Structures are given as C-alpha cells and as structure tokens.
Amino acid sequence: MKTLRKVLLASALCLLWGGHASADTPQKQAHAEKAAQGHRIDRSGKTRKGKASFYGRRFHGKKMANGEIMKPDSNAAASKTLPVGTVAKVTNLENNKSEVVVVKDRGPYVDGRIIDVTPKTADKLDMKEEGVAPVAVTPLKLPPKPEAESAPPDKAK
Incomplete structure (x- = not known):
C-alpha cells in the first residue's frame, strides 16, 4: 500500500512539474524500470500520435538513460x-x-504522454505555456539493433 501511495504521489508531482520519473537512485531506477515494463521497443518507424510534455527543472543536470547529463538547451x-x-x-x-x-x-x-522534450525544444514547439501538447512523433533514424536483440534464440538446449 505504501508503494502505491509513493507511485501516485510521484505521478502527481510529475503532472505538476512537467517531467518524468528520475532514475538517479537505485530505488528510482527500479521504479523507472517497473514503469517501463509492458512497453515494447518500437522499431517499426511508424508515426505515433499522443501528448508531449517537457522536462521539469528538477531533471536539469540529472543522468539520462544513455548516461549523458540532461541539458535543458539540448535536443534530447x-x-x-x-x-x-x-x-x-x-x-x-x-x-x-x-x-x-x-x-x-x-x-x-x-x-497518454508519448514523449518528453527539453525546455528549449518545448519553446521551439510553442508548447511551454500549456506544458503539454498533442504531437506526432516520426522516427527519422533508428539506431542499430543491439547484438542481444538481433541474435536468434538459442535452440540447442
């Protein structure tokens, strides 16, 4: 029950701050991984529609999933x-x-939200005042598949 309360509180704070769960502690990392479960990686290249929000101030300078630091003036x-x-x-x-x-x-x-953008990108999209906007997200270039993802399953056993 306490975990549910924490998740609900974190979600409410995210709505107020316009961001998403930070992964800067092991507990927050576990929460982020749990929250991502059920979401398949989409390599179809199809345009998806939904809502965009932008990173709140508390995420500036925090480590992102790729290991880089979030810079509010980037295109991350x-x-x-x-x-x-x-x-x-x-x-x-x-x-x-x-x-x-x-x-x-x-x-x-x-x-309902499909992407978070930086404050600089939110300014350019003219969505910063509202905090959330309906968007279309079109993949232009997908990274190569990781070895583990592209290798066939081992059927020798």
Missing part, C-alpha cells in the same frame, strides 16, 4: 517505446511546428 528527448538513440521529428499538431530530437532517456511515465 525521452520515450518509453522508441529505442535510445532514435532521431525523430516531433510535430506540435496545434500549430504544425516541428523539431528534431534524439531519444536519450526513458519516460514520460504519465498515461
């Missing part, structure tokens, strides 16, 4: 389903403004 993004390293075009469907981002992190962990 977080996705639950696109492979880390994906280059994608994010289009704000309310004003047709687009920006190219690189998926470097996991999240957002709020239902």
